[in-house]
Amino acid sequence: MRILKLQAWEDRYRARLEEMRDVEFKWLRKALYSQAFITFIFWSSPIFVAAVTFGTSILLSSQLTAGSVLSALATFRILQEPLRNFPDLVSMMAQTKVSLDRISAFLQEEELQEDATLVLPRGITEVAVEIKDGVFGWDSSLKPTLSGIQLKVERGMRVAVCGMVGSGKSSFLSCILGEIPKMAGEVRICGSAAYVPQSAWIQSGNIEENILFGSPMDKTRYKSVIHACSLKKDLELFSHGDQTIIGDRGINLSGGQKQRVQLARALYQDADIYLLDDPFSAVDAHTGSELFKEYIMTALAMKTVIYVTHQVEFLPAADMILVLKEGQIIQAGKYDDLLQAGTDFNTLVSAHHEAIEAMDIPNHSSEDSDGNSSPDGPVSAKCNPEGPDIDSLAKDVHDSVASSEQKAIKEKKKAKRSRKKQLVQEEERERGRVSMKVYLSYMAAAYKGLLIPLIIIAQALFQFLQIGSNWWMAWANPQTEGDKPKVSPMVLLIVYMALAFGSSWFIFVRAVLVATFGLAAAQKLFLKMLRSVFRAPMSFFDSTPAGRILNRVSIDQSVVDLDIPFRLGGFASTTIQLLGIVCVMAKVTWQVLLLVIPMAMACLWMQKYYMASSRELVRIVSIQKSPIIHLFGESIAGAATIRGFGQEKRFIKRNLYLLDCFARPFFCSIAAIEWLCLRMELLSTFVFAFCMILLVSFPHGSIDPSMAGLAVTYGLNLNARLSRWILSFCKLENKIISIERIYQYCHIPSEAPAVIEKSCPPSSWPESGTVELRDLKVRYKENLPMVLHGVNCVFPGGKKIGIVGRTGSGKSTLIQALFRLIEPASGRIIVDNIDISTIGIHDLRGRLSIIPQDPTLFEGTIRGNLDPLEEHSDSHIWEALDKCQLGEIVREKELKLDTPVLENGDNWSVGQRQLVSLGRALLKQARILVLDEATASVDTATDNLIQRIIRTEFKDCTVCTIAHRIPTVIDSDLVLVLSDGRVAEFDTPSRLLEDRSSMFLKLVTEYSSRSSGIPDF
Template structure:
């Protein structure tokens, strides 16, 4: 509070021990303010709402017995010393995510690799239809040239070729060329659709199966950029540009090889920079929309508009230069080939009439004009296709993301009844979020007996949540293993499953768990009852109600192992007491692992695991740990009791 003494501070909390530091207390119930005033005045009301909540808080605290000591002043001093000079841990998981998010986007350099082209061409049917397209194009070109030559040759043969023969053969040749161009278009569309689908599914599958570290280091805008902008170019642009280029190369291969070196490497690198500069715009826009309320409340719209304009300027600058390089190439190619065509026409006009047949000269001029346009088009598109292929290159980068363990390993599938007992053995467990970052868990070894309740406590950054993530294999251990009922979980695929209800239980069972989680009355307020709609992300439920829904879903599943990570952090103390009672009664046949900052939540467990700096500090029953005044758990309890005891509320016995 010292840093905020000149600020108006509004804080919402279930931790009632902090209320005595407030100048004004508002007590809410059912969406309304039922009491307001100073803390001392509110707790003096014997029938007030705050005093009822304080009574529940007091009941929760009474479950925690301070360590037995002969000198209470010594205990108080010990707790104060722990708070002031206790070990400070850094949340490595959070710091790792922040540092990794600052990594630059991965990008290639130089020419687009040939394997990118090969992968794109062979994605559909392993490239089996590509020769058919080329054959159709060759036959189309041959028949088209034959029809043009036939008209030029036949028109000069008066008497030897009738008009009917001239038209019939021309129609036959033109019809054949039309048939092959139609076949080429059909096969090309089939290949384009199949290629786009395979690349997209490959990328999305890799992203869905990517480890947690990938999402820590990759902003969502990068994924959206590749799955939208880059994929759109792959869908609608590259196949037809690449095919058109291949068709023209049949005629102009030698010229293209010579002229394709004109744009140099600048166009490629600029094309790579365009999507990289686009991703921050998407990220900033998404974050601005999500935080619009906060931005407006702090009157920071101008700063975000300015930042958005800067990002758009950065993108526009690169996009302008990218377009400029292509236009530079186009202007110079057109100028060069117009000059060549002009010289060709001068030569044709200058030749004597007897040197060349006028009809063939006209045909040559026509093809010369087509050749001029075609050569410019081919060279321009060759460079443009390479720039567009960068989108394929970027998509292929995501298809190569290291994957998590397979969902199922057929040779190591456990019995359908596994886990039967729920015994968990953690052996020399080491976990780190990234190979370049320090370890978060450092050689944890312990055993969670079956059908016991184990509390996991520790200061922020001690590794509590990381241990749970390792249990569910959200992160993979770098060393050591976790064994459940004799089976190493790293050998049986992932443990994560979708817990959405699949209508496997009756309404009676659902209502039963709703009553146990104290949600039944809330659900009954909607006339649709169990068919009531839930908004996206549960926005029509409070945070505490969402936690209770998750708890109800778990109780409905009746698993052998139950993991609770701050399961009641967003509910009030009275509801927390009721929920803890429900958990104790309904999970007698389960192994329960509870991660909590509220000491009363874990003090009645069978065992307590104390973590510190990623290591096991203590692991024993609460009674044994509290019996030792020098234990870390006793220190946490004394600190909690000292903080929770206030002169205006109640005294602990």
């Protein structure tokens, strides 16, 4: 959802979901009308059977008496109840078969090879990892992903893996873990393994739980892990420390923080073999150096470590370096040996050194290295000889920086004292009775409620005609065999058939109307909820686990689609039938009302007593489904990590625990229904017995025997009908809770309007691309601390702005504020003299372009991912692919631009996904481009190439670049340095490098010293 909002693609993808819903709706229409027809058949079958039986008797000249007719009618009514329940059974059996078929198809899917990797006990051999003649491929029908892999890693070795984007580095780690299908060869590892994937996988829960990952707490080890992963300062900034709840997919952590939590999780497990997939790309230069020193060189000094990296500066410390190209190890050896050998490794290193040499770092004298601040302060205000007057851009920054340290200390203390609420809260749950407003809203959802009275009228006419047909048979037939019939047999048959088939017709009308009403209401609710969710602010998705949303749009919507219409229709029909039974019995023996009224009061009391508990149980059941769905989705996303740590049993146990948490209230809910059924049966049986005693106690001749028989016939059904009426109401209210939950999501607070007609910017806006930040203060939520504290600066139009700072300093938050994913707590952002808060968010986001930190691909095709709005020709798409170095890769695919992309882009490497994001930006050609760690997952050579493309293709655009690689921002026109959400420095790179106290100089020096040769670790 984040990428959809950033790109202003919500309408397009919502339309795609609506198209999918239309396909589903066609099948739903068939299902509901089929259900309506089945309901008509089984509700009418007792009537047809009675008509055929009586008609046959009359045609065969058999003598019918009131006694035989009423006995037959009583028998038919006894059979009627199970027959009317039969449609529910048929529907349930059909749904069960579909579910079983889907489960069966899933269970028959190809599984991982259990023998792909042979795991030997710790210490049995000195060889930690060995691969012989390995051939591996994600798809057996295509060219192998890895081939000819020969590797032997001794225990305690550090092995670095490098190569160009798409060379197979991540797949190489996967083959050691046994995650990629093995076509040939052997893989053996000795001891336990820990795995850190390239795309951070963070569980919902607090930070401590993510680090422990099921292991018991060891305070000493825990503290050492926090130190080794440079997490101490970050935890101090969180209001709840390591008890801070992490949102869905670590949404409230920066990319670097997520990566370091992953590293801490791996380190805490104390495994024998560590497999690290590009773990330093998401952190700044200083943090990366500290991590490498404290984590790999110190904490893992005695462990076997295989790490993939694009940072050439970390290669010299490896005992062995593997160079991959097109799925093969083309070089292996030590750093110096590979350099002397030349070829591909030399190309990677040369590109890195060229980038370092391009940085012109002043050589300050030793006497100036005492760290004293220059007279100009941390933000230089010297004249810039090039371009516009830069002095004015820095003048507002001085005031905000002067007291930054004191403000930071105050904020930390305030956060600790307040212990603010967590980002993710418990799922919202209504309490008490379901509001009548929910019922009325649902009934008005389809055709403004016009079908409801028609359904009631159809059911009432059915009941009236059915009673009339039974009364006709009881009245028209003689009391005994010797009596003369009141009408001729043919008249008797014709009238009865007319009444019987008339009642059947109204049953058909009622069933069709119920299905029509249910379809219209379900579709309207779905579309309303879908649009509400798509219009929700990003904070909603940050604080709401995906499982909760899926629970409502799948399970609750399924109840609305398939269940509630017939529950509502069933309740209406049961109510009218019950009234008919009471009327018939009261007509014959009005005295029965003396008992029926108190009985009804007793029933209502029991219903109220039952519903008080049952209603809450159903709500709890609905809520308990969300964690199961969320854990399942979360486990699938992190399956490689879970298996890599050998944690399958723990997650299965956790899933079973959540199933138990769901089953307990569900079982209690079913038991509560049985509790009510028992009492209703006892009560109705007592009333029926009383009526029978009353009837037989009347003097002979005081009651018409035919009417008495009719009363008995209906009285036999009173037991089941009364219980069914109460149960149908209770079940209806329990099911209505799904509508209640959907309405909660239909009324999610919406983000700003997509388009504001009165303040639409000109079609040419922004023309220059000037961005002005005025006292910008941002927090993620009202109850959370500030992330940005009064940012003041101006990005001149057409200039290249580098944004740097320590991990968690607020860089990505600043970009989110620019795109209005987060609305500022105060302050303004002005783009080309227009306050962006005054225009529609689609007008804003549609004029900006971004290459995000976490590249996202959607299931579909390459063409659909590059141009989802279908605005560009194939030639333009190919041109963009060529520029972002993906053209040849896509041309090699059989389907070219229609090459499939799996969910989350799993069949493309992270680096390739970032290149696709670059392709999107090239096609969009916005005047303002934001690069949020856009090249973090590509090698230095590819990074340099991308930077050249950006300088060429976006030479007249404002480009804001967030990067941890200093060469990426060193040639920017201006550099903004953020620290703890405040502007620490903002000036040209040359001036900042001349300032001995500059934070930017320290970052550059750190990066340069780390990168210029073999680090002194």
